[in-house]
Amino acid sequence: MNVQANFEGIRANINQACKRAGRNPDEITVIAVTKYVTIERAKEAIEAGVTNLGENRLEGFKEKYHALDSLATWHFIGSLQSRKVKELISEVDFIHSLDRLSLAKEINKRADEPVSCFVQINVSGEESKHGIHPDKVHTFIEELSKYENIKVVGLMTMAPFINDEAVIRSTFKDLRLLRDEIRDKQFAHAPCPYLSMGMSNDYSIAIEEGATHIRIGSKLVGSSN
Numbered sequence: 001m002n003v004q005a006n007f008e009g010i011r012a013n014i015n016q017a018c019k020r021a022g023r024n025p026d027e028i029t030v031i032a033v034t035k036y037v038t039i040e041r042a043k044e045a046i047e048a049g050v051t052n053l054g055e056n057r058l059e060g061f062k063e064k065y066h067a068l069d070s071l072a073t074w075h076f077i078g079s080l081q082s083r084k085v086k087e088l089i090s091e092v093d094f095i096h097s098l099d100r101l102s103l104a105k106e107i108n109k110r111a112d113e114p115v116s117c118f119v120q121i122n123v124s125g126e127e128s129k130h131g132i133h134p135d136k137v138h139t140f141i142e143e144l145s146k147y148e149n150i151k152v153v154g155l156m157t158m159a160p161f162i163n164d165e166a167v168i169r170s171t172f173k174d175l176r177l178l179r180d181e182i183r184d185k186q187f188a189h190a191p192c193p194y195l196s197m198g199m200s201n202d203y204s205i206a207i208e209e210g211a212t213h214i215r216i217g218s219k220l221v222g223s224s225n
């Protein structure tokens, strides 16, 4: 399927989910996750009107960025090694995977101006997953205030890879409640209006639970060339 047709289908689902939740579709940013596909395919997404692109690895990020640079807004959504920060810091618009102070310190050091970051949360607390444990989020975000080049714009999570809608929904809901708590504190460095959650198989649920940024790869641009 071409990206345009995929996007039309996704947009219809977004509208329906927003209607069910009493939300405005304009609140939802669709990030095309282009990690599986070519530069050409990423360009098709831009031409279809999806101008936010996301990559989870530095190599893929740089490849797409250098080809398409000024045409898109750039999201880094994968786990990020501190030593690689300097290679993407002047190119990235949003980092979705801030999950430790050592990474914050490196971003702070390398950036010339505040970088919009989502703090990645491991909502379910599973050992194997990246992200801050929910019990530690408040302390973590308070500690980030000492880094003048970190701006916390939201929280991000990945739902567990299972087919149980109730579990997925409660993961998203828990992230929203955490976000509300942080937002209510009105920290200058962490206004935290956004929620990055929902992928190809669960974005409708994520929107019903408050997502503002959905990250869609396979159902939008495909999962291979």
Ligand SMILES: *Cc1c(COP(=O)(O)O)cnc(C)c1O
Pocket: 033, 035, 056, 077, 078, 158, 199, 200, 201, 215, 216, 217, 218, 219, 223
């Ligand atoms: C790959 C990836 C996605 C998109 O996955 P799909 O299921 O193909 O939509 C979203 N978020 C992150 C962090 C990813 O790594």
